[in-house]
Amino acid sequence: MNDTIEVTEAEVTALYEKIKRDAESGGYILNPDMSFTLPLIRGLAVNMKRYGYIACPCRLASGVRGEDKDMICPCDYRDPDLAQYGACFCALYVSQEVADGTKKVKPLPDRREREKAKSPAQNKVHEKLSHPVWRCRVCGYLAARDEPPAVCPICKVSKERFELFLS
Amino acid sequence: MNDTIEVTEAEVTALYEKIKRDAESGGYILNPDMSFTLPLIRGLAVNMKRYGYIACPCRLASGVRGEDKDMICPCDYRDPDLAQYGACFCALYVSQEVADGTKKVKPLPDRREREKAKSPAQNKVHEKLSHPVWRCRVCGYLAARDEPPAVCPICKVSKERFELFLS
Amino acid sequence: MNDTIEVTEAEVTALYEKIKRDAESGGYILNPDMSFTLPLIRGLAVNMKRYGYIACPCRLASGVRGEDKDMICPCDYRDPDLAQYGACFCALYVSQEVADGTKKVKPLPDRREREKAKSPAQNKVHEKLSHPVWRCRVCGYLAARDEPPAVCPICKVSKERFELFLS
Numbered sequence: 001m002n003d004t005i006e007v008t009e010a011e012v013t014a015l016y017e018k019i020k021r022d023a024e025s026g027g028y029i030l031n032p033d034m035s036f037t038l039p040l041i042r043g044l045a046v047n048m049k050r051y052g053y054i055a056c057p058c059r060l061a062s063g064v065r066g067e068d069k070d071m072i073c074p075c076d077y078r079d080p081d082l083a084q085y086g087a088c089f090c091a092l093y094v095s096q097e098v099a100d101g102t103k104k105v106k107p108l109p110d111r112r113e114r115e116k117a118k119s120p121a122q123n124k125v126h127e128k129l130s131h132p133v134w135r136c137r138v139c140g141y142l143a144a145r146d147e148p149p150a151v152c153p154i155c156k157v158s159k160e161r162f163e164l165f166l167s
Numbered sequence: 168m169n170d171t172i173e174v175t176e177a178e179v180t181a182l183y184e185k186i187k188r189d190a191e192s193g194g195y196i197l198n199p200d201m202s203f204t205l206p207l208i209r210g211l212a213v214n215m216k217r218y219g220y221i222a223c224p225c226r227l228a229s230g231v232r233g234e235d236k237d238m239i240c241p242c243d244y245r246d247p248d249l250a251q252y253g254a255c256f257c258a259l260y261v262s263q264e265v266a267d268g269t270k271k272v273k274p275l276p277d278r279r280e281r282e283k284a285k286s287p288a289q290n291k292v293h294e295k296l297s298h299p300v301w302r303c304r305v306c307g308y309l310a311a312r313d314e315p316p317a318v319c320p321i322c323k324v325s326k327e328r329f330e331l332f333l334s
Numbered sequence: 335m336n337d338t339i340e341v342t343e344a345e346v347t348a349l350y351e352k353i354k355r356d357a358e359s360g361g362y363i364l365n366p367d368m369s370f371t372l373p374l375i376r377g378l379a380v381n382m383k384r385y386g387y388i389a390c391p392c393r394l395a396s397g398v399r400g401e402d403k404d405m406i407c408p409c410d411y412r413d414p415d416l417a418q419y420g421a422c423f424c425a426l427y428v429s430q431e432v433a434d435g436t437k438k439v440k441p442l443p444d445r446r447e448r449e450k451a452k453s454p455a456q457n458k459v460h461e462k463l464s465h466p467v468w469r470c471r472v473c474g475y476l477a478a479r480d481e482p483p484a485v486c487p488i489c490k491v492s493k494e495r496f497e498l499f500l501s
Contacts, residue, residue, distance in 0.1 A: 022490040025192070025359065026473065069494055076471045076495070130499065131474065137243045139193065139320070140298065140312030144499055145474030153473070153488045154320045156189040160236055161243070165297065165311055192359065304410045306360065306487070307465065307479030321487045323356040327403055328410075332464065332478055 007045040015048070016041045019073075027151030028074075028082075029099045031091055040092045044073055058090040059112065070112065077111040083147045084108075095150060135165035174212040182215070183208045186240075194318030195241075195249075196266045198258055207259045211240055225257040226279065237279065244278040250314040251275075262317060302332035341379040349382070350375045353407075361485030362408075362416075363433045365425055374426045378407055392424040393446065404446065411445040417481045418442075429484060469499035 019041065023030050031037045043057025055061035056071040070076040078088040086095035087105040089112075097103035134148040135141070139155040148162030186208065190197050198204045210224025222228035223238040237243040245255040253262040254272040256279075264270035301315040302308070306322040315329030353375065357364050365371045377391025389395035390405040404410040412422040420429035421439040423446075431437035468482040469475070473489040482496030 026488045026490075028489070070471070072491070072495070074472050074489060074491065079473060130497075131469070133476070134474075135298070135311045137237070138241050139246060139316065140301075140310035141320075142300070142309050142311055142476050143474035144469045144476055149473065153475075154193045155195070155241060156193075157239070157241065161239070163297075302465070302478045304404070305408050306413060306483065307468075307477035308487075309467070309476050309478055321360045322362070322408060323360075324406070324408065328406070330464075 005046050005049050007042060007049065011045050012038065012042050015045050015054075019044075023093065026153045027149065027156060028093055029096060031087075031094045032099050037092060040090055056090065059110065075112070077115070079149065080146055081108060081111055082150060129166060132167035133165045134162040137161050137163055172213045172216050174209060174216065178212050179205065179209050182212050182221075186211075190260065193320045194316065194323060195260055196263060198254075198261045199266050204259060207257055223257065226277065242279070244282070246316065247313055248275060248278055249317060296333060299334035300332045301329040304328050304330055339380045339383050341376060341383065345379050346372065346376050349379050349388075353378075357427065360487045361483065361490060362427055363430060365421075365428045366433050371426060374424055390424065393444065409446070411449070413483065414480055415442060415445055416484060463500060466501035467499045468496040471495050471497055 016038065020030050022028075031040075040057055044054040047053070047055040047057060047061065051061055051063050051065070051068070053065055053068070054073045055068050056073050056075050059071050061068045061071070065072075074093065075088070078093055081088050082093060082095055085105070085108045086098045086103050087093065087108065089108060089110055091098075091105050094105065095103065098105055129144070131144040131146060133142050133144045136148075136152045136155065136157065138157045138161055139152065141152055141154045142165060143149055143162075148159045150159050151157070152161065183205065187197050198207075207224055211221040214220070214222040214224060214228065218228055218230050218232070218235070220232055220235070221240045222235050223240055223242050226238050228235050228238070232239075241260065242255070245260055248255050249260060249262055252272070252275045253265045253270050254260065254275065256275060256277055258265075258272050261272065262270065265272050296311070298311040298313060300309050300311045303315075303319040303322060303324065305324045305328055306319065308319055308321045309332060310316055310329075315326045317326050318324070319328065350372065354364050356362075365374075374391055378388040381387070381389040381391060381395065385395060385397050385399070385402070387399055387402070388407045389402050390407050390409050393405050395402050395405070399406075408427065409422070412427055415422050416427060416429055419439070419442045420432045420437050421427065421442065423442060423444055425432075425439050428439065429437065432439055463478070465478040465480060467476050467478045470482075470486040470489065470491065472491045472495055473486065475486055475488045476499060477483055477496075482493045484493050485491070486495065
């Protein structure tokens with residue numbers, strides 16, 4: 001591991017723009033506080049050079065892609081954390097309320113640690129499906145997740161417009 | 168209720184641009200007749216100020232978000248109306264044929280009234296699923312709706328490229 | 335059939351830009367070698383004028399839309415060919431590795447011919463579902479296809495982040 005990995009401003013800016021574009025096209029919101037967000041993006045850019053993938057800058061990466069797969073940004077825990085806390089573990093992604101300043105982000109526990117501590121039986125909540133399937137009543141979009149997305153990535157209506165489709 | 172709610176041209180334009188962007192990213196088309204469309208957008212902007220959500224400007228809102236949820240634009244009835252009539256109830260959203268001028272929009276009945284008049288048993292057409300699931304043969308996108316979308320929101324192929332996947 | 339169908343540079347450019355935009359919004363990549371790609375786009379533009387739809391320029395079209403439906407670009411075979419060979423039959427769409435130049439495209443067999451030669455029984459691999467359903471672990475996106483997409487069209491994470499959801 002090399003502790004002196006350097007990234008240029010141009011690299012950080014390019015990565016920021018890619019991540020922001022991908023976020024917005026799916027209805028996700030990056031933390032608008034740039035003094036907070038840019039250091040996180042810089043951490044991602046450093047991890048890209050160090051490991052070859054954008055490992056979460058707020059967790060300890062193993063450096064083995066297969067072991068870190070669930071914490072490549074956006075991590076597998078982003079969406080449940082957004083639903084429960086209004087922010088991902090790093091607070092790089094935030095809810096509309098947090099972005100608007102009407103809700104404050106508090107430090108949150110690492111869902112990854114909790115998931116790993118669970119026995120397989122606990123992980124299997126549903127008899128047949130690993131996650132319930134939600135349906136957007138407007139466009140019919142289906143997503144298999146614990147809760148509906150904050151915004152339908154297809155037609156951009158809000159979470160309240162989803163209904164349980166399969167469980 | 169305040170009958171003198173004022174919205175500025177800038178507010179109407181900003182809302183129009185957001186709605187148009189969201190429509191296009193999902194493969195939907197706004198009515199290209201701006202002399203028709205802009206007053207509808209203005210109605211939505213007024214409703215945003217009045218109620219806090221963009222209630223359909225062509226229906227009577229209760230002002231209670233939970234009761235009006237299905238008629239926040241785009242309403243739950245847009246897509247079946249587009250499939251059947253080539254336009255939503257307001258004709259804010261139109262099919263490609265209507266946008267091209269090769270098909271005329273006629274006044275359409277309010278699907279919302281018909282849905283509300285149905286008994287729960289009539290609403291439950293399918294034994295297990297509330298809607299059939301359609302699959303895009305090109306990209307595998309799944310949508311649960313009475314008919315496939317006019318355009319696949321992911322890969323933009325047309326309705327004919329969908330097949331019934333589950334029902 | 336008219337062998338002297340003419341298309342203008344402006345028509346080719348407009349079609350190229352539409353196809354590129356649609357590709358990128360879904361996480362697909364057009365062949366970056368413009369000297370190779372533009373003639374294919376020109377072929378599509380000619381077919382648009384000849385048939386009224388963008389029949390694949392590398393296959394023989396019947397001219398009957400219903401019979402050619404599966405080979406309107408993007409064809410039904412693009413995604414399995416991208417997964418297996420890193421390119422579609424024409425090499426208009428390519429994988430990231432091919433786009434980066436780290437993998438070479440070789441001539442590939444026409445999956446369409448092979449599919450047509452199959453008996454219906456061979457086509458029905460799964461007892462109940464025609465295709466397995468893959469779930470993006472990050473955003474819950476579901477796609478019914480033989481393999482997960484190279485990139486999640488919603489949140490842009492890579493194929494390794496998908497898990498089997500239903501089969």
